[in-house]
Amino acid sequence: MTQPAVPGSATRGAVDLTGLSTAPAASASGAAPGGSDQVHVKVTDENFTEILNRTVRVPAVMVVVSSRLPESVVYLGEVVEVAKTMQGRLQVVSVDVDTNPGILRALQVQSVPVTVGLIQAQVVPMFAGVAPKDQVREILTQFLDLAVQQGVTGRIEVASAAPSDELPPLHQEAYDAIERGDLAAAAAAYDQALVQDPKDADALAGRATVALMQRTEGADLAAARAAAAERPDDVAAQTLVADLDLLGGHVEDAFGRLIDLVRRTSGDERTAARQHLTELFDLVGNQDERVKRGRTALMSALF
Structure with missing residues (x-):
């Protein structure tokens, strides 16, 4: 079960988002990109400063997703649905880590989805992973209480909100x-x-x-990990755990497991491990820095 509002649970280390954009900052009363009446807007490395400054007036919850993990996008939609019931008291902003490396580096995200709060241009860590709608509602309600305590009580106009991200x-x-x-x-x-x-x-x-x-x-993660620990050179056992890790957003763990398997195996087993790893590289995308590092590590393991 995802734990609510645990500082540091969603990101690792210090979070400094203030230097992401060189674009002029918006005023505290300015409209968010895409219109001030949108419950959900997308954030990028380029427009983040503008959206961050808007949280001086209206609190926001940021959901970090990957377009290559549809379940993270589905979860984002559920957060937006909850936010729509809160009378415009907060805005949902989303960021795709696949196309926004600056925010990815600043947050030091280890897996997606990740949910964080934004109040007065400051980050409030919430949680990593997904949560049921009722728990999301509870966490967002607690977050709004915190916003009120800090005097951030602005609203967005939700009545005229236009559909976004169709x-x-x-x-x-x-x-x-x-x-x-x-x-x-x-x-x-x-x-x-x-x-x-x-x-x-x-x-x-x-x-x-x-x-x-x-x-x-239908795979049981604990059982899969136990089988992989018992059979470290079993390609099927190791690739299953790698798949589960990738599905859960633990990209580097998945790559590392299979790179180590390539180092330990030979012949057909090594070929199978390498091919599976290559498929995971393709799934994540060659533009991803983790894939670039993984390919370099794979070449080292092979030669």
């Missing part, structure tokens, strides 16, 4: 299927999207992630 129909169908646990339907929706556009990068990434979820469906 997805193509088949992508939305896939996300909805993931949310209800129907992975076969999610895979079918992504497959149909790829028939329409074979170069749809989001559909390719989503389809690969659903395949990962299907491979790990």
Whole structure:
């Protein structure tokens, strides 16, 4: 169970977000990018200063996600749904770590999703992972109490809020299927999207992630870890744990496990471990710094 409002649970080390953007800062009463009436706005390395300064007047909760982990995006949607019931007392901002390395470095995120609060341009650590809606509501209510204590009581106008982050129909169908646990339907929706556009990068990434979820469906993490500890050179046992780690957002743990397996094995077993690791690299994306480091480590392990 995710624990609420535990300082340091979502990020590691000091959090300094003040130097992320060189763009002019907005005034405390200024509108958030995308319009002050939006319950949910996206944050980037470039516009973060503007959004951060807005929290002097209106508190915000930031959800850190990865577009390559659809379950993190589904969770973001649930947080937004809870926020919509709070009469505009807070705004939800989201950041995709795959495309915003500055925020990723500043937060020192270890896994996604991560949820943090923003009050008076300061970070309030909340929790890592997902939580049920009722627990999210409780945590956000406690966060708003803290905001009131600090005199941050502004509101956004939710009545005229425009829909944000609308997805193509088949992508939305896939996300909805993931949310209800129907992975076969999610895979079918992504497959149909790829028939329409074979170069749809989001559909390719989503389809690969659903395949990962299907491979790990029903797996018991504790049992998988125990089996991997007992059989350190068993490719099937090690790749299952690596898949579970990646699905949970522990990207570097997954890569490290398989790189170590490549070092210890030879022949067909080494080939299988290397190929599986390469598939995980492709899933995370070559632009990710962790993938770049992982490929370098893999070359070292091979030679």
